[in-house]
Structure formats: structure tokens, C-alpha cells
Amino acid sequence: MPSAVIRTYSVALNGRFRNPEEQPDRSRLAPAYRVVSLIKARRTGIQDDEKQAFEQFLLTRSSESFCALYKVLYPQVRRYFLARGFDEMVAEELAQNVMFIVYERIGDLRNKELFYGWLFKIARNELLQFARQRQRRNRIAEFEPLDEEVAARMTTEMDFPANSRFLEWVSQLEPREREIIMLRFIDELSYEELAMALGLPLGTVKSRIFNAKKKLAQIVLIALSTMLLLIAMIQS
16 A cells, blocks of 8 residues: 555656556545645636736726735735744734735836736745744843743744644755745745745746655655554554
């Protein structure tokens, strides 16, 4: 069974089975295929409702058109922060900050086709600014006694949600690898949008994604194989 899982992940990430007889029972390997689908999923472009709201706001810059844009974008920006371990209150505050900046600086956008790259560049800058502020607060807090509840919250606030196996695997990557994988496969940015969001050349983006996917695939294989071995030991 573990070898079947390994073949499943390997070929799903890199190509088809060479021999049709090697096809495993998909019903038994459903978790593997779900993860592979998530890893391979990506944005195919701005969706119709998003495109309509975005173009209307570009045209009118009115409060009404921004409300429509806010409605479709805010959940995605909020998810960006939640997926990086922030609690709901912080995620909502940072997402609101991002949307305010979008409203104020939409005129700075030179290429509307790269809107999502521009949007998540703003989100990433907000995250980094918040992290720097928190570091300063933590340095001050070092000289003040903390109760157990506050201490626990400070040590766990950036952990990934425990109920998400994919995020658990992604968390094992290096920070630079983790960020580009999450922007690509969770926030669904294109290569061009990633280049804008991260301020990197397109070739560098493609190279980093390739290497990070390769490393992530190995993490997934080890985790799934270990889990299946444990199940087999328990059932034996």
C-alpha cells in the first residue's frame, strides 16, 4: 500500500503512469489524489464577477463600485492572513488595511492584468510591517511579566491551522519556499503575478516553485507513507 501511494504522488505531480496496469485503486487513495489536486490547482485568471467589479472600479473609482470589489476580494485577502496563522481578528484588520490601500492607490497599478500580483504585494507588505511591529512589542514585553494565556498566544499565533494537513506539510518548508508555494497554490497567483508580488525576476519565480514543489512532494510522500505504516501496524 505505501508503494502505491508513492507511485500515486509521483506520477500525479510529474505525469501519467507508464503502464496502465500500474494504476492504483483511486477509491483507496482518495486522500492522495485530493492533496495532489490541491497542489496542482491554480488560478486560470480573474473570475467573471471579480473582473466585472474590478473593471467597474477602475472606470468609476466610486464608493459603490469599491463596495462591489470589496465584496469579492476581501474574503481572499482575509484567507491570505488566516492561512499564515493569524487569528481571525488580526486577519480581518490586516485585510481591511489592504483593501483601504487598494482604494487609495489603485491609480498606481500600471498593468491591470497583474492586479492580483499587485494586491498580494500589498498584503505581503502589510504582513511584514505587522511582523516588524510585533517584534518590537515582543522586545519590550521581554521586560514585563506575562500571564500564561498571553504567553501561549504569543508562541502559537503564527502556527498553521492544525486541521489542515496541507498547511502542516507546507510549514515544513523553508520560509521562502513556504511563501511562494502558498501564494501559488493557495492564493492562486500566476507566475507573472508572483514576480510582481515578490519583486523577483520571472525566471527566479519559476525556479523557486519547481524546487519547492519537488521538496514538498518528498514531504508529502514521507508523511503519507509513515501514516499508512502506522495504520497497518495498528490493524495487524
